Amino acid sequence: MAAPSERCWNWLVPLVFGVTLLKCLLIPAYHSTDFEVHRNWLAITHSLPISQWYYEATSQWTLDYPPFFAWFEYLLSLIAQYFDKEMLVVQNLNYASDATILFQRLSVIIMDIVFSYGVLECCKCVNRRKESKEIMERPAFILAVLLLWNFGLLIVDHIHFQYNGLLFGVLLLSIARMFQERHLESALLFAILMNFKHIFLYVAPAYGIYLLRSYCFTENKLGGSIQWKSFSCSRLFALGFIVFSVFAVSFGPFISMGQLSQVLARLFPFKRGLCHAYWAPNFWALYNVMDKILSVIDVKLQLLDPARLSKASMTGGLVQEFQHAVLLSVSPFATLVCTLLSIMPAVLQLWLRPRGPRGFLQCLVLCALGSFMFGWHVHEKAILIAILPLSLLAVENRKDAGTYLILATTGHFSLFPLLFTGPEMPIKIGLMLLFTIYSFSALQALFRRERSLTNLPESIYLSGLIPLEVICEIIYPLTAWQQRFPFVPLLLISVYCSLGVTYSWIKLYISVLTEPGTDKKMKAQ
């Protein structure tokens, strides 16, 4: 194993350095309110006792991540005080001195070391069947670029401002450990990850079922079905112990202070609406639009009294509480049921026909996509939980590569509204072009003996993104409608992208469910 890892390092270093320099170049770029969110958390964790972390509410951006993230902010604040002490004062709302910006940006850039390490470990897991002499055409190299230079991660972390690089680094590392059959380590990493950001709960079913099925049961019957006698209690106990102790370390102090309900209330704020202000491109975006179309038709046909239509419905897209006029209104519970139903087949498949780590990864992506499609108050950024792990599948399988291209392109495009400021527009377009051209041509070159990775309708759909961008961000703002209907471009982007995301979700699902046979390479331990 030593030789390949050494070979990995040689070409990985310039890739990491190059992207790091690009990130540094983006330091003066626009940063969103998330910048202030994290500054506020630095201040809270630095200047208040633990007992008040989840009660403090001077700023509207209260602490709503799990405890490990709070501790992480606390550690950062220890260094932050050498940059600018003022940023650590809770009352200094919207404080953004040059030193503060430099510190916060650098902290994101430096924490991406974790991400790079995760990428390196993942690259080691890539199937080496298609070893090419040319380094640039090796699957591992392409995977490294797809992950390290990922457009979504670059703009969300280094322009918009968040710490996703760190979190996805842990996720990738945990996936890599699963491929290397170091299951306990993987479980430990994932448990820690969930206590950093609870959004990863969405992919927890894949972890739970896979570990239970393929780790706790040590043997399979000849046909691949479950051998009940091979259940290993010690393995289950080890797993349970690891997960329990991580949660105990994280939540223990708050439980002992009797604050658990307050912490949970902060973590799961169901008071927010079904959709974020800008609709994430998922099923509910289509649902809302369908509702609007139907209501317009009904009003035309005089089936519906216009007076009954609430105001929010007519200006929808800007108001968080969206009243459905014709279709049923959706409750948080309904979204939960939909999500569970949507991931059920994938989870069942993982249980009934285990196919080793590859099957696990497929299930993980499907869980992420399912919850993205049907979840309550989903952010557009959550699509990265599906795109990044799917990159691993894309470099190994031609079909997955096709799906990846559609999902990544539409998913990344749907992030465009995050950066709405003039100076950043050329940057997001340039980076998007860079990543899209690379992913298309590199994956095409990887599977060069076969046909084009996307078929004609798919290509037409994807090229439609170009006129969409021109209309929504260049032509439309110049027209008079911009004043009366400012939400139309967002709506168009969200609906157009949700078609692509839904399509690639279904495509991936079909390919997973119909994939022939069990993986013969999987060793029953």
Added chain:
Amino acid sequence: MERWSLIGIVLSVSLTVRWAVSLNPYSGAGKPPMFGDYEAQRHWQEITFNLPIHQWYFNTSSNNLKYWGLDYPPLTAYHSLICAYVAKSINPEWIALHTSRGFESLGHKIFMRATVFVADLAVYIPAILCYIHHCEGPERKKISSMLCALLYPGLILIDHGHFQYNSVSLGLALWGLLGLLFDRVLFGSVAFCLALNYKQMELYHALPFFCYLLGNCLKKGLKGEGLIRLIKIALVVLISFAFCWLPFLTSLQQSLQVLQRLFPIDRGLFEDKVGNVWCSLSVLLKVKKVLAPATQVWLSFAATLLTLLPSCIKLTINPSLKGFKLALVNCSLSFFLFSFQVHEKSILLAALPVLLLLHEIPFMATWFLLVSTFSMLPLLLKDGLLLPYTVTSLAFLLITTTFLSAFEKVSLEDLQLEQFSQGVRRCIPHFIIPPCLAKLAFLLSVIAMVVLSLISATQDPPPQLPDLFPVLVSLFSCIHFLIFLLYFNILHLSEPIYKKPQQKVI
């Protein structure tokens, strides 16, 4: 991967980097009353749009030449006029006469940055792509050279950070060179005339163009074909000059006034701290004070002429394309080091031909380009461009060492010094240049640049020597440039003279 996707990737990287640099402050941002080059360009838009053409270069009640008066040739003025029309359609306040002085806003910044971006994309970038596309070598290497050449930090920082339109004049000069490369001599001459009429600094490149064309005509024989060619070129040059200067040819007074604005003798031997010989000499001897201004002019003229003469003569005798590029380096470097009234930004004129040698002599070219960027450090620091300077310089070092393996190419063959060392060995039999010596020198030089950059960015100079760091930077750069001048002269002069091929039929 296919060629076109690779070119697409190279383009999107270089465009993104350019725009990311332009997010930083420009020269003179928020510094009344004079502001900086950004305000100069905006002011020219205001002048050219609001005043009749015969007042552009004159001091009148509505055109105060003391406040960023127009001192570039007519093409720059026309360019400003076009930009002004666009500005007018967006927001007339930006170019309102008098009242718009020192106008600054985010929208205006985006507009101004976009004009540079468009000019770069329209003139300079295609020229570089076209040039490297027609170089010899494997596809991969060409793409790598494109990336490296397009990411040269000096030009990006000055145009998209500090704010100027060098990419236009340099791009036009490059189109001139391309014209000669493809044997479209007339096209090349027109392009170079346009470059000259955009920025008078292009005179640094004029002699090699002249010598190359003259040499070419001489080769064809001054009695037949060559003479016709020479006359054609001369006519084309005259016509394109006349075309650019048409509005100013109405009276002698107009033309003289423009010329006087273009070549201000009274501005002194050098400005600020420049990495050239006169500025460096001033550390020991205050040249500006000791010598009379007229003597300074003659001295600098003589020194420049002496240093560029060998290269020019060689080029006239043996007009090869390789020699042409080397002569461009030598002449522009001589001008930069020895001529009168040099700005630190003028090093870009020497950097352009070195960029063209990047894929042939990656080691020396990388070194030179890094030093040239470093030599502008005091200026960049003044503009608040420390971050993009650091990042783009490191990135340039990274990509040239990764893609062109610049740091490995140190053998005599790679440095193209075989001819020279053979010549020397005739006198000194055991003469060798050990490769590790070159590497060591490069490393030391890079470390020194890093240290000097760090010190100038973070430390306050001692109170009795307020200019200590800029002087150190310019001394350091000057020594390097002198060595580079020597190296490129050796390269050019040791180039073998090819006899005229026998087949005269074609």
